[in-house]
Amino acid sequence: xxxxxxxxxxxxxxxxxxxxxxxxxxxxxxxxxxxxxxxxxxxxxxxxxxxxxxxxxxxxxxxxxxxxxxxxxxxxxxxxxxxxxxxxxxxxxxxxxxxxxxxxxxxxxxxxxxxxxxxxxxxxxxxxxxxxxxxxxxxxxxxxxxxxxxxxxxxxxxxxxxxxxxxxxxxxxxxxxxxxxxxxxxxxxxxxxxx
Amino acid sequence: xxxxxxxxxxxxxxxxxxxxxxxxxxxxxxxxxxxxxxxxxxxxxxxxxxxxxxxxxxxxxxxxxxxxxxxxxxxxxxxxxxxxxxxxxxxxxxxxxxxxxxxxxxxxxxxxxxxxxxxxxxxxxxxxxxxxxxxxxxxxxxxxxxxxxxxxxxxxxxxxxxxxxxxxxxxxxxxxxxxxxxxxxxxxxxxxxxxxxxxxxxxxxxxxxxxxxxxxxxxxxxxxxxxxxxxxxxxxxxxxxxxxxxxxxxxxxxxxxxxxxxxxxxxxxxxxxxxxxxxxxxxxxxxxxxxxxxxxxxxxxxxxxxxxxxxxxxxxxxxxxxxxxxxxxxxxxxxxxxxxxxxxxxxxxxxxxxxxxxxxxxxxxxxxxxxxxxxxxxxxxxxxxxxxxxxxxxxxxxxxxxxxxxxxxxxxxxxxxxxxxxxxxxxxxxxxxxxxxxxxxxxxxxxxxxxxxxxxxxxxxxxxxxxxxxxxxxxxxxxxxxxxxxxxxxxxxxxxxxxxxxxxxxxxxxxxx
Numbered sequence: 001x002x003x004x005x006x007x008x009x010x011x012x013x014x015x016x017x018x019x020x021x022x023x024x025x026x027x028x029x030x031x032x033x034x035x036x037x038x039x040x041x042x043x044x045x046x047x048x049x050x051x052x053x054x055x056x057x058x059x060x061x062x063x064x065x066x067x068x069x070x071x072x073x074x075x076x077x078x079x080x081x082x083x084x085x086x087x088x089x090x091x092x093x094x095x096x097x098x099x100x101x102x103x104x105x106x107x108x109x110x111x112x113x114x115x116x117x118x119x120x121x122x123x124x125x126x127x128x129x130x131x132x133x134x135x136x137x138x139x140x141x142x143x144x145x146x147x148x149x150x151x152x153x154x155x156x157x158x159x160x161x162x163x164x165x166x167x168x169x170x171x172x173x174x175x176x177x178x179x180x181x182x183x184x185x186x187x188x189x190x191x192x193x194x195x
Numbered sequence: 196x197x198x199x200x201x202x203x204x205x206x207x208x209x210x211x212x213x214x215x216x217x218x219x220x221x222x223x224x225x226x227x228x229x230x231x232x233x234x235x236x237x238x239x240x241x242x243x244x245x246x247x248x249x250x251x252x253x254x255x256x257x258x259x260x261x262x263x264x265x266x267x268x269x270x271x272x273x274x275x276x277x278x279x280x281x282x283x284x285x286x287x288x289x290x291x292x293x294x295x296x297x298x299x300x301x302x303x304x305x306x307x308x309x310x311x312x313x314x315x316x317x318x319x320x321x322x323x324x325x326x327x328x329x330x331x332x333x334x335x336x337x338x339x340x341x342x343x344x345x346x347x348x349x350x351x352x353x354x355x356x357x358x359x360x361x362x363x364x365x366x367x368x369x370x371x372x373x374x375x376x377x378x379x380x381x382x383x384x385x386x387x388x389x390x391x392x393x394x395x396x397x398x399x400x401x402x403x404x405x406x407x408x409x410x411x412x413x414x415x416x417x418x419x420x421x422x423x424x425x426x427x428x429x430x431x432x433x434x435x436x437x438x439x440x441x442x443x444x445x446x447x448x449x450x451x452x453x454x455x456x457x458x459x460x461x462x463x464x465x466x467x468x469x470x471x472x473x474x475x476x477x478x479x480x481x482x483x484x485x486x487x488x489x490x491x492x493x494x495x496x497x498x499x500x501x502x503x504x505x506x507x508x509x510x511x512x513x514x515x516x517x518x519x520x521x522x523x524x525x526x527x528x529x530x531x532x533x534x535x536x537x538x539x540x541x542x543x544x545x546x547x548x549x550x551x552x553x554x555x556x557x558x559x560x561x562x563x564x565x566x567x568x569x570x571x572x573x574x575x576x577x578x579x580x581x582x583x584x585x586x587x588x589x590x591x592x593x594x595x596x597x598x599x600x601x602x603x604x605x606x607x608x609x610x611x612x613x614x615x616x617x618x619x620x621x622x623x624x625x626x627x628x629x630x631x632x633x634x635x636x637x638x639x640x641x642x643x644x645x646x647x648x649x650x651x652x653x654x655x656x657x658x659x660x661x662x663x664x665x666x667x668x669x670x671x672x673x674x675x676x677x678x679x680x681x682x683x684x685x686x687x688x689x690x691x692x693x694x695x696x697x698x699x700x701x702x703x704x705x706x707x708x
Contacts, residue, residue: 018624027624031363038370045384048377052646053654056382059642063370070363077359123616126408126591130608133595142592149588172589176596184246186600 014116024078031071038064114155125149137191138181142173196321199547203555206548211254214247215556218258219563220571225259226266227575230583232279233263235590237526238403241533242597249534249549254556256530260523261313261560264466264503265568268305269575272495273298273429281466281502284474288487288494295490298427302572303435304492305499308448310565312500315452316459316507317557320514324543324550327515331540336651337658340644341668343637346518347630348672350463352679355627364626367617368634369641371396378639379646391606396614398529398636400598400607404614405632406522407594429576431569440492447477447493448500455501459508463633465521466502473501510557514550516540518637525632533601539640 018026042057042064125148132141146169151161177195180186218240225236236259244252267282272289285305292301334342347369351361374385375395386392441448451473458469477497478487487494509520517539519525531538536546543550568575598607618628652658660666 023625027360027626030624034367038367041385041387044387046382048380048382050380050650052650054646054649056377056380056384059645060370060373060385063366063373067363067366067370070359070366073359074363119619123612123619126612126615129595130605130612133599133608134605138596138599142595146588146592149591150585153584153587154582168585168589172592176592180242180596180600184243186242186245186596187603188596188599189605 014113021082022078024074024081028071028074028078031074032068035064035068035071038067111155118152118155121152122149125152133189135191137193137195138188139173139177139195140191141189142176143169145169146172199325199551200321200554200558202548203551203553206250206552207254207555207559208251211251211556212559214251214254215258215559216563216567218255219262219560219567220258222259222262222264223266223564223567223571223575224578226263227269227278227578228581228583228586229270229274229276229278231586231590232267233259234406234523234526236263237523238407238597239590239593241399241526241530242593242600245533245600249536250552250556252530252534253527253549253553254559256527257553257556258560258563260506260527261503261557261564262567263523264506265306265309265313265564266575267502268309268499269302269568269572270579272301272305273427273576274579279466281470281505282498283467284470284498285495287474288490288492291488292490292492292495293427293429297490298429299431300435300440300492301490301495302429303431303433304440304495306431306565306568307434307436308496308500309503309568310561311448312452312455312503313506313561313564315500316456316504317554317561318507319456320507320510320557321554323511324515327511328540328543331516332544334540334664336644336647337662338664338668340641340648341659341662341665341672342516343518343641343644345668345672345675346462346512346637347634347641348676349461349679350630350633352676353461353464353468354629358676358680360626361630364621364628365630365634367621368631368636369638370634371401371614371617371631372635372638373642377646378643379650391604395639396610396635397601397607399526399533399601400611401614401635402526402529402632403594403598404611404616405618405628405635406526407590408611408615408618429572431572436492444493444496446480447496450476450480451497451500452504455504456508458501459505459520460511462512462518462520463522463525463629465505465509465523467521469505470498470502473497507557510553513538514543514553517542517640519633522629522632525636528636 039061042060045057048056125145129141129145132144135141136144143166147162147166150165150168151157154161177188181188181190181195218236221236221240222233225231226233237256240252240255240259244255247255263279264281267277267279268285268289270276270278271282271285272293275286275290277283277286289301289305292298331339347365348362351365352358353361355361370385372395375393376383383393454473454476455466455469458472459465474487474494474497477493478484481487481493505521509524512518512520513524513527517528519528528538531542536542536549594611595608598611599605601607618631621628621631648658649656658665659669
C-alpha cells in the first residue's frame, strides 16, 4: 500500500509539467521570489565614501524592485488572459482532465524519467567533482567524474559501460594533465603525489 | 583602411598563421557536430591560450569564430540536423537539395556563400569600427548609459518570444554583474560576506556556466541517437554550382548580407537570428515563394550568407564600444580582460595595433576556413560519427581546467556551477537565457555610468533626458521595443509555419548560441 502511494507520487513528480495556460503565473511567482532574494542580498554592503543620493546599493535595489514589478506584471497578465478567455478556458480544462486520467495509467516512460532526473544528477556530480578536486587532485577527480558522467549521459548503467567510461576517463585525464600541467605549465589542483 | 590591415598583418608572426588555421579547423569540427558550437570550442581555447600572447590568442579565437559559424551547414545539408542553431534554416532547402541527388551543389553553394558573407561583413567591420570608436570616445557617462540601456532593451525584446520575460532575465544578469566592489566609490556590496566575491563574479566561469553547462546535458540526451552515417556522395565538383544558377540571386545575396551585418551589430543576437530572418525575407520577397523548401538555391544562399555576415557585424560593437554583438563575442569580451586590455571605446585608441591584428586574423580565418571546407570535407563528415555523450563530459573536464586557471582556485569552478544552475532553473520556467549574458556583461558598467552621470548632474535624474544624445537613445530604446515586440511575434509564427511546410523534423528554438 505504501509502495503504491510512493509510486504514484514519483509518477506525479516525473509527469509534472507547468501547463501552458499557467506558465505566466508560475514564472511570475518565481520571478517575485528571485527579486525578494535579490533585495535581501542588497543589505550586505560596506559603507560608501561618497556623499550622494545614489549609494552603492541604490541601483541593485532599484533593479530588484523592477524585477519584482515585472514578475507582478506576469501574474496580472495571467489573470487578465484568463478572464478574457472566459468560458472557453474552463471547457478546455475539463477536457484536459478527462484525457489526463488514462495517461496516468500508462507505465512510466524510461527516457522521460532520465530527462527529468539527469540534469539534477549532473549538477550533483559536478559539485562532488569540484569538491574532490581539492582533496585528491585534478587528475584523479576527473577519472572519477568521467567514470560516472559518461554512463549517466548514455543512460546505460551496465558494468561494461562503466568500464568503458573508466578507461576513457583515465586516458582523457592523463592527456589533459600532460598537455596543461606539463605542456603549458598551468597549475592544476594537485594531491600529495603531485598530479 | 588598407594601411591598417597591412599593419595588422605585420603584427602576426608565422606561428599566428598556424594558430588561425588550427582555430578554423577546431571551429569547423565543433560547428559541424550537432550539440557543439563555436562557443564550445572557444571555451576550450581560452585556457589553452592563456600562456600565449594576446595576438596569438585572438588569432585562435578568430579562427574558431569564422570556422564555427561556417561548419554548421555541413551537417545541416548532409544529415538534416543543423550543426549549430545558426544553420537552422539551411536544413529546409539544403538537405532537401542533397536528398534530391545534388549534395555537392548544396554544399558548394553553402560554403561559397558563407565565405562571401564573412567577407562582406569584414568590409563593414574594417570601415565602421574606427569611425564609431572615434565618436564613442567623446561620449560621457550619461550617453554611454543610454547606449547600454538601448542594447539591453533590444536584446530583451529580440532574444525570446516574451519581452517581459526577456527584461526580467536581463535585469537578473545586471544584478549579478553588480556583485562585488563598486567602481565608483569602492564600496563592497551584495557579497553576502563571502570574501572571495569581493572582486565580483569572474566573467569567464560565469559565461561558461551559462553557455556550456546549461546546454550540455540536454544536448547530449537529445543527440544520443544521432551518430549519423552519411551515405551520400558529397564530393564537390568545382565550386559545386554553376554561375548561371546565380542569375537572379543578386538581390537575394545583397539583402542577406546586409541583414546578417545589421543583426550582427544589434547587441546579443547574431547568426542564430539572422539566418531565420534572412530566410523568411528571401521567401517573402521571392517571386516563387512556393518553391522554398523544395531544394532551391535561394534557400541556401539566404541563411548561409546572413549567418556568416553576422560575424563582422557582431565584432563592430565589441571592438568599437565594448558591447558584444552576439553570444560568442560576449565570451570574447571576458578574454580582453584576461589578456590585460580594457574593453570599450578606448580599446582602439590605446591598442590600435592589437585591434588591427584582430582584423588581419579575421581575414585570414575567412580564407583558411573556405580552403579547409573544400579540401577537408571528408574529415569533417567523419567527425559527425563522434558520440556526443562521451565528448561532452570530456569537454566539461576541460571547462573545469579553464575555470580553475583564471585565478588558480576552485572558487571559480563553483561560480561556473552557480551560473549553470541559475540558467537551468530559468530555462525550466521558459525564460530565454541570452539576455542574462548581456545583462551580466554590461550591468557593472551600466551602473558605473549611471552613478557617474548622476554625480555630474548633482543627483538630478533629468540629465538623462535633457542631454540630446542620451535622450535620442532612450527614445530609440522605447520605439524599438514597441516596434520589435510586434514584429517578433509575427516572425515567430511565420517560422513555425515554415518548419511545418518543409516537413523537416527540426525543433524551432531561437534561444542559445
